Amino acid sequence: MAEKEIALLKKQQEKLTEKSFDLEAWKNQTTLFLQRIFGADHNIVKMIADLKYDYSSWTLRDATGNEKTDDPVKMQADEILEAAIMELENLGLPQQESSAEKAWELMEEELTGKQFKEIKAIIDSGKKNKLAKVQEVLNRLEKENLISILSRILIS
Incomplete structure (x- = not known):
């Protein structure tokens, strides 16, 4: 489990x-x-980032007339963290996709089916000169495709 x-x-x-x-x-x-725990795109990360105090005139008027002792932002932060803890306790750590898996996924999106299968077959083969053969296939691609693949891999 995710005790740490x-x-x-x-x-x-x-x-x-x-x-x-x-x-x-x-x-x-x-x-x-x-x-680090959930990934940068997880909703819990976004909810924490969106926390802020509201200094509008309505909020200030309500706070002065109501004498609230509980800080609504702190309460919300506590609830968000409690939800994160419950998720970890009940579902465990999210499965992180490896860099290699992500690279293959991006390549599959950018290449034609034939190009992708050709590269995959070279990688999966037991031959020694895999690097040269993969470079040969990539060399046949248009420059725009290569730029798109590389930039998407770097951004991910």
Whole structure:
């Protein structure tokens, strides 16, 4: 299971109650941890990044007249972290796609079916000169295709 990750997120929950709490510093640190655990595109990461205090006149008026002791931003942050912990406890760590798998997926999107099958067959074969044969196939591709493949691999 994900004991280390859960312990890390619980520490972040504890930091919400510290007297010298700084939302932006806490968000930066928490976002780094969550990106490593769930990936940069996960909704939990985005929800933490979107946390902010609302200083509009309506919010300020409500806060002064209502005497709320609970900080709504801290409460929301705590609930988001609690959801992340529950996800880890019940579902475990998300499966991270390897770099090689991602590269193959991107290549499959950019190449024609025939080109992709040809490269895959060369890689899967037991022959010694795989590199030269793959380079030969890639050399036949148009420059735009190669640029697109390389840029998508780098961005991912």
